[in-house]
Amino acid sequence: MTKINPSEDKTNHLPYLKYEENLLHINNRSILNIIKEVPTPFFIFLPKRFEHNYNHLKSAFDKYIPSTRIAYAIKANYLGRILQHANGLEMTTEAMSLFELLLAERAGFSFDRVIFNGPAKTQKELEFSMDKGIQYLNIESMNELRDIENIAEKKGIVQDITIRIHPRLSEETEKKLLIKKNSKLGIDYDRAMKLYKYAKNSSNLKPKGVHVHVGTNIVSHDFYDELLEFLNDYIKDLSKKHEIEIEQLNLGGGMASKSKLDENGFNLERYAEQISVGIDNIENITVLLEPGRYLIEDSFIAVAKVLRTKSSWGRKWAFTDIGANTLIPMRYSNYEAIPLEYKGEGPYCRIGGPLCLPVDVISNESVSYNIEEEDRLAILNCGAYTLSMSEQFGYPRPAVYELKNENELRMIKDADNIQDMVEEAFNFKTESLL
Ligand SMILES: Cc1ncc(COP(=O)(O)O)c(C=O)c1O
Known part of the structure; x- marks a missing residue:
């Protein structure tokens, strides 16, 4: 009521x-x-509330992990004026299609501040983003990886890539997720190891990061404790098994709106602290966040x-x-x-x-x-x-x-x-x- x-x-x-x-x-x-x-x-x-939400998140992370990049997820609301505000605040942005890449470009984002996600990127989208020098390319399948490798070879470049994995979580937590392990998004963490190995052995690919995004409206610190424990082990495994030193950790979006977080006692400083404590050598890793709902x-x-x-x-x-x-x-x-x-x-x-x-x-x-x-x-x-x-x-x-x-x-x-x-x-x- x-x-x-x-x-x-x-x-x-x-x-x-x-x-x-x-x-x-x-x-x-x-x-x-x-x-x-x-x-x-x-x-x-x-716009003032949008800016306030951003500043609040930024100052929480400035305290614990100042190099964190906050990327506004365009899919949450694509209006040009919002994107101009996000660019004006020097955010990074997250796109999932050519349309959203074009919006990002039009709003003034240089492609070293663009993350490109999506399970079925086309050749045209990959070529477009790589021509523009996309910095954060998150991939989900072996064939996509091979296509990126071919484009990079033709261009004579080494393309940084990040793999979107679905984390291993307790059954209880898994049940509550919006994006579950058998969903179409992400790739299971064992299979992802093979993609990392492939990328490591390629002269045109550099596996730089790990990406997860499993839900929206999240208001639970316990969830992040569990997720971070898994990610820390996974990053250690990548180093041990394939000598891959992860430089980027993308924790996706998923946070509830600022007002809902406040109502539920979720504290953004505590979240930043959880990451800084939960991930070894965090000082050598760039953390990326992709909030949509939280900001807008x-x-x-x-x-x-x-x-x-x-x-x-x-x-x-x-x-x-x-x-x-x-x-x-x-x-x-x-x-x-x-x-x-x-x-x-x-x-x-x-x-x-x-x-x-x-x-x-x-x-x-x-x-x-x-x-x-x-x-x-x-x-x-x-x-x-x-x-x-x-x-x-x-x-x-x-x-x-x-x-x-x-x-x-x-x-x-x-x-x-x-x-x-x-x-x-x-x-x-x-x-x-x-
Ligand atoms: C990969 C990815 N990142 C970020 C977001 C933004 O999520 P939210 O609006 O819950 O923060 C989404 C939303 O679906 C997404 O798919």
Whole structure:
């Protein structure tokens, strides 16, 4: 149940939000006042929160492993403006396709600050990234390794590579992972040894690192203890069996949003310390992190209008104009809807979107505040895996605005246009069908 009571503020895990005189304020300005008559639904990107999340992570790692590279995972939210902010903060970035490599390039990332992941990279993608001098190339199969070797041979270079492995973890931990050992991602650690050996014996490959990424929304220090113990042994094995001295350790993404970590008492300094203690000779190793959700999830708010309310089977429903085609209903979503104007307590109410689809509900909890048609709601924690996974499912995708100077909105992505959507559906040549 999301209980909103302005006198007992429930937004304390997002310190930039506060109710004052029943109006939701961001950075001390009423949101209703900032958004004025901007047509709903739309997203607001909060660059200050994005920067705050980054700085918090960076300062935690500066204390224990200052050479750590923080790579924003483009797949979490690909918008150019976010990438420009990430580049401005001198982050590294993580891409999984040619599209994302091109976005990284366009945002100004040089390819010594780009990580390229993916289980099925094409020849074209490999050649493109290697032409640009990709620094961090994470591979998942022997054939991919051979293709990289051939390209490197033709170019007369030695290409650094990292292998994405699936770690050995206790059965109990393994069960909780999003990406399990028999999933399509990563490669089992025994098989990976063979790839390392192959790369070690090649004159055009240099095995530099180990990469793991096994989940999202992680809030557990115990999980990292277990993972780090395995990785430390694995790195020692690589040295003992194949004389490979690992120089890069990529721990992937997977951290929950900053606000969720705070709620669960997960401490980023402790995480950095765990790595510095858990991995031998950490001073000779570059640590890489690939956070997506952590950086962007709580740096976005959606603003939606309640279109209809109804009561059925003893339950009240409110339907907003933003739906599951953009607020993707994933197991790990943390959406939370709160009113821009609090009008007191009302009957418990579930909030859904406008789609004719049963999964189109904004959060699984009922809210206890009074909610009426035409009310506007803020939907929190909606920056990660929403726009980047959005689909055209009967509705246009919303516009995105950036909050500038605390109180000005500037459009950074236009909404889909319904007439264009109709044109696109009829974009074929009638003659060719006859
Ligand atoms: C290889 C890799 N790194 C990083 C990420 C980002 O994960 P998260 O948003 O949970 O931090 C993903 C997400 O799927 C991924 O596949």
